[in-house]
Amino acid sequence: MEYDKLSPVRVGVREAPFRSFLGRQEPSIVHFSPEAGNSLVVDQNDYHFDHAFRSTVSQLELYGALIMPLVGKVFCGFECTVMAYGQTGTGKSYSMGMTADNQATSEEHLGVLPRCLCDILDRVAAKQENTLERIQVSASYIEIYNEKAYDLLAATPMDPMLASRSDSCTCLPLASQEDLQRLLQLGNNNRHVRRTNMNANSSRSHAIVTIHLRRQGGQLSRMNIVDLAGSEGVRRTGHKGVARQEGVSINMGLLSVNKVVMAMAAGHAVIPYRDSVLTTVLQKSLTSQSYLTLLACISPHACDLSETISTLRFAKSAKRLRLNPQQLMMSRNHQLQQQQQRQQQTLAARTPHALRRPLTSSTTVKVSRPTQHGAQNSYYLMPPKNTKSMPLMQLQRTRSEMGLTPKAKKRAREELQLEMTMDAPSDSHHSAISLVEKGCSGAVSLSNSETETTLVEPLSGSNVTLKQDQEQDSNGPMGPPQPPPAIPLFHSSLLSIAEEPDSQQQKLQQRQLLFDNTCSPIVLPAAGPLEMSGIQPLEISDMPVLRVRRSARLNFNSNRQQSSTEQQLQQNQNGLRRSMRLAVKLESAAVTANHLLATQNSGSAGGSRKRLNAATKRWINKQRNTFLNQLNTADERELVKLPGIGRKTACSLVMQRNRLGGFQSLRQVQQLPIWTHVTWNSVCSANGLDPYVKCM
Ligand SMILES: Nc1ncnc2c1ncn2[C@@H]1O[C@H](COP(=O)(O)OP(=O)(O)OP(=O)(O)O)[C@@H](O)[C@H]1O
Incomplete structure (x- = not known):
């Protein structure tokens, strides 16, 4: 079978063996077509499914034909569901492998669940051997009993949980079949089971075991094994009280599953998932984005004809479902691509133009050589050769x-x-x-x-x-x-x-x-x-x-x-x-030096340090006083004529002067909010002042 062309919805029918306790041998009401292996006749009605299994079919054959292809889909990241549906006592739990007793654990009787896990673990091991990818396998086990959902692996399994929160139930890691047996034992101990007229060990609840595959990037795919409780006629089971209520709840759940499948098959816009707890929990499995495989279990007994026909009708309506999980995967990939593109665009928009150029194409980063004493300097961009x-x-x-x-x-x-x-x-x-x-x-x-x-x-x-x-x-x-x-x-x-x-x-x-x-x-x-x-x-x-x-x-x-x-x-x-920026200051000093040169053309430079120093101070003070006087007395027009002062600055100076009632010192002028660091420096430089000398 080509797994890539696997139909999203596949339906198989399995005939149960005669129930020995009924004590009579009678011909089966189910007639299989000798030509086609997938058709059967019940009560003169033909039914065609993907697979029709006789009562003699082995667990292995059933698994290989119906379930195994799904495992490949789980590995591709899809949500897959196997659901057993049918009358009570027709072998749903047996087929799904939900029991943990000795008979079921023998190789021949292993059901879908253990075989599935075996396949999954083998594939995980093979994948991890070939690639470095890590895949975590774990499982959860929940039941829906009397319209309430229970986490069977939780520390308090008797406390019902919210059906909408079924995703966050307890998960136990699975590394081997033994782990699964322990998990099933733990869950089955807490599951509601009762002896009925139809089945010595009848499930009184719908059970869902989910195998989770979590990849390294967080991607999660799941395989849901759903063992629905068997539909039953209240009259035939002879239940009263709690057992009768259980039966009503089971039938309600099955009816809601029926309605959901019918609505989906008919292409209704609104699907009644919220009609019951069971369909609420199964919502993800019963969408057009998952693979669904249904195993309809039917009885060969004539006394069960109505239930058999009911089951076959349900299977038939399920066969009409049109699911398209590939489309979801494509749209997911498309969304992922779009998201990546958006991220790249945003990143590119935020990156300065100069950085967007590939660095190596034009520039080379170089760590400068250490100095003589080992001190490392900063990083430099070597100029490109073609610049x-x-x-x-x-x-x-x-x-x-x-x-x-x-x-x-x-x-x-x-x-x-x-x-x-x-x-x-x-x-x-x-x-x-x-x-x-x-x-x-x-x-x-x-x-x-x-x-x-x-x-x-x-x-x-x-x-x-x-x-x-x-x-x-x-x-x-x-x-x-x-x-x-x-x-x-x-x-x-x-x-x-x-x-x-x-x-x-x-x-x-x-x-x-x-x-x-x-x-x-x-x-x-x-x-x-x-x-x-x-x-x-x-x-x-x-x-x-x-x-x-x-x-x-x-x-x-x-x-x-x-x-x-x-x-x-x-x-x-x-x-x-x-x-x-030493030069700015030194320039000022140079002006000073020029001035002093003019005034001190005699005498040695080395012998008059103190006098020179004092003269320098005097000269600087004189310069500053002159400048301060100009700032205090000149009007706007005259201020504009001063080097380095423009119209805006002159206007601001006049306004500030009026506000303060005159400038007391150059420090006061310097601290005005009209200057930036650069403008103050340039004004000082232009007027022969040193901006860093302590202001008067
Ligand atoms: N194909 C089969 N081969 C051998 N034994 C089977 C087969 N199908 C069912 N049985 C036996 O029939 C009995 C009832 O089966 P099972 O409990 O699986 O029925 P069920 O559909 O799950 O019933 P319920 O809905 O009441 O839980 C079990 O003891 C099981 O071992």
């Missing part, structure tokens, strides 16, 4: 703006522009060397060891020295600095990521050129141990002009092996705050 057409600034901007808000982007662009303008003298390397070669006194030198930036001023007459890596030291103190190996992934002033020492050093060297190399406002303390190399540690107390600020603070690694000289330097620099 010559892309301006450097644009590349930097694209990368640095990823994930920024529009406002932050604008600010970043302003900063970048400012920085790029300052970086303009690209020939800094040669300029720096020429500066060193000149031996300019008073020039600002920068040490760039271990990503630290130190501002030093050589003593008068001493050479300016760039402290380099050991590698560079081998070329002598004035060895050429290496070009930066890569473009920083993020803009240094936006994100706190340390720059590679060489790159940082080069930048600082470029900015150094902005200074007047003959005079500096920076005064250093007495010569320290590094004087010999021209490097001077900077102390905060001796740095009146520059209050260095830096977003990325770099801590020295205490575990590093350092020479005593370096340790001394580290101590002196401890607590020092540095800024990547």
Whole structure:
């Protein structure tokens, strides 16, 4: 049989053997067609089903012909149901293998349930051997008795449960036939069974054993083995009281199953699942999305003719059912595909454009090499080989703006522009060397060891020295600095990521050129141990002009092996705050230096540190006072004429001035909500003020 073309609804009829206790041998009322193995005649009516089994059929033959194909469908993820329907005592429980007694457990009499489990476990083992997929097999056992559902494996099996919650009943793992026998024994002990005139061991309830197959991804498929209680005539069973009520409930349940099947077969829009507890529980099995196999058990006795005809009619109506579980699977797969597509689209929409490009196609992530002392720097994006057409600034901007808000982007662009303008003298390397070669006194030198930036001023007459890596030291103190190996992934002033020492050093060297190399406002303390190399540690107390600020603070690694000289330097620099935007401040200092140069054209630079310092302070204060006066007195038009102040800022300044009754200090001006960090810096720079000097 081709399992792929398996009909979703399959019906088989099984004739029960003569009941010996009736004590008489009579011809069977069921006549099987000798030509076709699937047709039978009862009371001169022909019935055609998928299979018609004589009373002599073995359990194995029945299983192989009717049930085994379903196991394959369970493995494909479908909901499958095998249902035994018929008169009481016709061998429903026997066929389904719901009993756990010795006779039933012998190989020959094994019913559908144990054979099914055996097949399933074999397939699971084979699958797990071939693939890494894990499949959990477990089973639940419930009964519907007197219109109430009971979980037979629960700790309190006598407590009824909600029929709609039958999915959440107790499940026990199954790994072998022994597990199943234990499960059936446990469940049958709690199941309602009674001796009747028709059956010594008659089930008084409908029972459902469900084998659950749970895959690794959470996908669940189930095989339901349903042993319905037998239909019975109240008069024939001779029941009274509770037993009579049981019979009424059983018949009600069977009638509701009948109505559901009829409604489905007739294609009704509304299916009366809620008519009984039994159909409520079986709702998932009796939908168009599951495979259903019905075994109709009939009696050969003439005295049971009406029940036999009733059973055959039910089987016939079940045969008319049109189920389409494949369609459900297709629609499930379609839904899954759509969901995946939606997720991908959402992800793509959320991903910034720059990230959507495949990284390897244009860029390479590289971990920068460790420094001499083992300190690791940040990650860099190596520029792509074919990016010559892309301006450097644009590349930097694209990368640095990823994930920024529009406002932050604008600010970043302003900063970048400012920085790029300052970086303009690209020939800094040669300029720096020429500066060193000149031996300019008073020039600002920068040490760039271990990503630290130190501002030093050589003593008068001493050479300016760039402290380099050991590698560079081998070329002598004035060895050429290496070009930066890569473009920083993020803009240094936006994100706190340390720059590679060489790159940082080069930048600082470029900015150094902005200074007047003959005079500096920076005064250093007495010569320290590094004087010999021209490097001077900077102390905060001796740095009146520059209050260095830096977003990325770099801590020295205490575990590093350092020479005593370096340790001394580290101590002196401890607590020092540095800024990547040093040039902004240095520019201001350069203006100051220019001014002082004009006023101090006589006298040695080295011998007048204190006077120079005081003069610098005086000059700065004068500048600030002048600027503050202008802010306090000028009207809007005049304010616009000041460098760095536009119409909006001027208007805001006037409004704030009126509100406050005048500005008391530049700090008060700085704290106005009209400035961003960048705009305040640019205004200060444009007016020759240092934005970081303590305001008056
Ligand atoms: N094909 C068969 N071969 C051998 N024994 C059978 C067969 N069918 C039924 N029997 C025997 O008949 C008896 C009644 O069968 P079973 O309990 O399965 O009937 P039932 O339809 O489940 O009845 P009820 O609906 O009252 O529970 C059992 O002892 C069973 O072993």
